[in-house]
Amino acid sequence: MRISMWVVATFLLAAVSLEAQARALTQNQQSVCRWGSDIAAGAQASKLSGVSLYGARKKLQVRKFPRPWMRMTALGITEQTYNSASRLKPAAVKQTYYEQCVRHELARR
Structure with a gap:
């Protein structure tokens, strides 16, 4: 039982620490990290559901992005996700x- 409490306490401390770190970033940096994490999660969902990399890339090619750099970045994130052997949710x-x-953003400072 003690190990379980230790794991929970460690997780909570890590979550609080990450939240404090995220607050140290600008709104734009936080937004970019959230956007990238959404792209990675979507790519993983596509991969696990059996969609080919070609199919996932094709979906991104027709998607509208508010910034010019987002399309190529999304394609790169998707490709890295597909190349990973990860089966995480x-x-x-x-x-x-x-x-x-x-x-990464904090280390760049």
């Missing part, structure tokens, strides 16, 4: 991507 991929994006 899309929600876990989304969380992992967001956490790593926040860490």
